[in-house]
Amino acid sequence: MANFDxxxxxxxxxxxxxxPINRRDVERLAKHFDLDFDTAKERFTKAAHGRKFCxxxxxxxxxxxxxxxxxxxxxxCTVYEARPSTCREYPTKNRCGxxxxxxFEREQQGDKAWIARTDTGEWR
Ligand code: SF4
Ligand code: SF4
Structure with a gap:
């Protein structure tokens, strides 16, 4: 059972x-928004870090x-039904770090809605 919600x-x-997402993910997003492949690719993705579609x-x-x-x-997520495979599969384990x-942070702060950050926020 998953240990996260x-x-x-x-x-x-x-x-x-x-x-990173793949060609089929771009196709799914294109269909979802009723766009052609190239328009969806341009609008929703960019090539980065050696990956074709991020x-x-x-x-x-x-x-x-x-x-x-x-x-x-x-x-x-606003495209939950059409979200890319990476998003469907993540995290691949039954825990999320x-x-x-x-x-832990919500317990410490006594605030169930606390948004824990992984930095101190002082450098932005
Ligand atoms: S699950 Fe998150 S990363 Fe994936 S498409 Fe939705 S908002 Fe984007
Ligand atoms: S970081 Fe992502 S996988 Fe982990 S609990 Fe939040 S939404 Fe779910």
């Missing part, structure tokens, strides 16, 4: 700097940058 998490994994990002007040499909107020950290 993504519905209670502010979406740390969606803020990873490089989220999810584009935008500013996030908590983690600095986050996937462009992330709703930064509701803290959830960030969630363990989040649970």
């Amino acid at each position: 993504c519905t209670k998490c502010p979406g740390f994994c969606c803020s990873y700097p490089v989220i 999810l584009r990002r935008k500013t996030d007040e908590h983690f600095g940058r986050i996937c462009k499909f992330f709703d930064t107020k509701a803290r959830r 960030y969630y363990d950290f989040l649970k």
